[in-house]
Amino acid sequence: VGDVESDQVVKDGPKFKDIGGIQGILDELINDILFPLCHPELPMYLGVKPLSGILLHGPPGCGKTKLAHAIANEAGIPFYKISATENIRDLFSKANKTSPSIIFIDEIDAIASKRENLQREMEKRIVTQLLTCMDESYEVPGTTDADSGSTTSGKKPGYVLVIGATNRPDAVDPALRRPGRFDREIALGVPDENARTEILSVLSRNLRLEMGCNFDLAKIAKATPGFVGADLSALVNKAGNLAMKRIVDSRKPDNEATDGDWWRQPWEAKDMEGL
Ligand code: ATP
Numbered sequence: 307v308g309d310v311e312s313d314q315v316v317k318d319g320p321k322f323k324d325i326g327g328i329q330g331i332l333d334e335l336i337n338d339i340l341f342p343l344c345h346p347e348l349p350m351y352l353g354v355k356p357l358s359g360i361l362l363h364g365p366p367g368c369g370k371t372k373l374a375h376a377i378a379n380e381a382g383i384p385f386y387k388i389s390a391t392e393n394i395r396d397l398f399s400k401a402n403k404t405s406p407s408i409i410f411i412d413e414i415d416a417i418a419s420k421r422e423n424l425q426r427e428m429e430k431r432i433v434t435q436l437l438t439c440m441d442e443s444y445e446v447p448g449t450t451d452a453d454s455g456s457t458t459s460g461k462k463p464g465y466v467l468v469i470g471a472t473n474r475p476d477a478v479d480p481a482l483r484r485p486g487r488f489d490r491e492i493a494l495g496v497p498d499e500n501a502r503t504e505i506l507s508v509l510s511r512n513l514r515l516e517m518g519c520n521f522d523l524a525k526i527a528k529a530t531p532g533f534v535g536a537d538l539s540a541l542v543n544k545a546g547n548l549a550m551k552r553i554v555d556s557r558k559p560d561n562e563a564t565d566g567d568w569w570r571q572p573w574e575a576k577d578m579e580g581l
Pocket residue numbers: 324325326327364365366367368369370371372373412471473505508509534535536537539
C-alpha cells in the first residue's frame with residue numbers, strides 16, 4: 307500500500323511538441339489513442355471497443371515514459387503510474403473514478419513476464435489480475451441508444467487506457483499481447499540522423515543559442531550516431547553547463563582569496579556578449 311503514485315493532469319508537463327522524431331507515429335497516436343481518450347463515447351457510438359492497452363517498446367532512454375506522459379497531457383486526463391505490484395485492483399478502481407484516464411506501467415516485463423518464468427504464486431496472480439482489469443477497462447453504462455449514440459443512463463463510458471513500457475517486449479507474457487489487451491505495439495527505436503536533429507531542436511528550444519555561436523544541429527546529429535533522446539538531453543545539458551562555466555570564469559577575480567564572495571555580485575546580460 308502506498309506504492310502507487312498518481313499524478314493528476316500536469317499543466318506544464320510534456321506534450322507531443324516536446325518529443326522529437328515522432329512525426330511518423332503522430333497520426334496513429336491522434337487517430338487511435340488521443341481521439342478516443344478525448345471522446346470515449348465515440349467508440350461506443352460506432353459500436354467498437356477502443357484500445358485497452360498499448361505497449362511502448364524500445365531501448366532505454368528513447369522516450370517511452372515521456373511519450374506516455376505526453377499522451378495524458380495532450381488528452382488533459384489523469385495519469386497514474388504503477389510502481390509496485392500489489393495494488394492493481396485499487397489502482398484501476400481509482401482510475402475508473404476519474405475516467406477517462408491512463409495507467410502507466412513502466413518495465414512491464416518485470417511485473418508481467420511470461421508466466422512459465424514466474425516463480426511465485428503472487429506474481430502469477432498479478433498477471434491474472436491485470437488481465438481481468440484490462441478486460442473491464444472500457445465500460446458502457448446502461449444500454450446504448452443507437453440513434454443518439456448516448457447511453458440510456460446518460461453517462462459517458464468509463465475508459466482506462468493502460469500504457470506499458472518495456473525494453474524487452476519478448477519477455478512480456480503473451481496473454482497480455484493478445485487482442486483486447488496490449489493490442490497495439492509502438493516501437494520507439496534508436497533515432498536516425500533526421501530524428502536526432504528533430505530531438506536536438508526540441509531539446510534546445512529554450513536554450514539561449516544566439517550568443518555568438520552558429521549552431522548547426524544537423525551537424526551535431528551527424529556526429530552522434532547511436533545516441534538516444536536521453537543521451538542527447540545529457541549532451542544539451544552539458545553544453546548549457548559549459549556556457550555557465552564560461553560566464554563564471556569570465557567573472558572570476560584575479561585573486562579569489564581576497565575578493566571574498568565575488569559570485570554573489572549581480573550579473574547583466576550585456577557582460578556575456580562575445581563570451
Ligand atoms: P527507460 O526505458 O530507461 O525508462 P525511456 O524510454 O522511458 O527510458 P524517457 O525516460 O522517456 O526514456 O526519456 C529519458 C530522457 O530523455 C527524458 O529526459 C526525455 O526528456 C529525453 N528524451 C528521450 N527521448 C526523447 C525524444 N524523442 N525527444 C525529446 N526528449 C527525449
